[in-house]
Amino acid sequence: MEIYKYQALAINEISEKMRLDISTITRIMSKLVRDGLILKNRSVYDKRIVEATLTEKGKTVARQLQNSIEDYYKEVISNLPRGHVREVMRGVELLVTALEKAR
Template identity: 30%
Template sequence: MKDLLQLKEQVCFPVYALSREITQHYRPLLDELGLTYPQYLVLLVLWENKKQTVNQLGEKLRLDTGTLTPLLKRMEQKNIISRNRSSQDERVVEITLTDTGNALSEKAQSIPMKMIASMGISLDDLEALKRIANKILNK
């Protein structure tokens, strides 16, 4: 009978370690752009959607406002995004890209393919991993 409390029997550990490993592969690529991994994630959402409220960003990125707000403030200080109160409801903060934030999209185009190359894994394997992760996350 397996001892389910052994580290080698845990599903959570390789998932945790893989998350850290993937983030480490992103680091040198994002350093060239002056971005952290969470800032890159915010940009991915904004490049796709142009304008988001803090709450919308939090939902998409699975981050609470306590984590997101300081991150967004740092991005605003770097002139990547702008934060403005909604004209309809001043409690709502809307996030949009600045010209600098938009320009980073061009520089980031090569990141996905560089990531695949640096991890030494096939696109099919990555897609399978993403499918399984999304299946768990979207339950």
């Protein structure tokens, strides 16, 4: 989803955004390349940097995943008591902020 969001990301950027070791990202990326979901290419700006982009198949899968996530969130929100959605969303915002500060 990060590659879908940014269209192309260097391996180290993915590692930082996902807070995973580069070795872990590299293993995952190898499987995604094998499955035809991403391509790895050298950066046009710096040949030392390897960037990942989604294939057409990868974009289709990412769009389907994005739609599933959005549908799930809509379902969750629809099950909240009327009049409390903003209150709950504010609580979630506070939780996310607290989690980010704890990193």
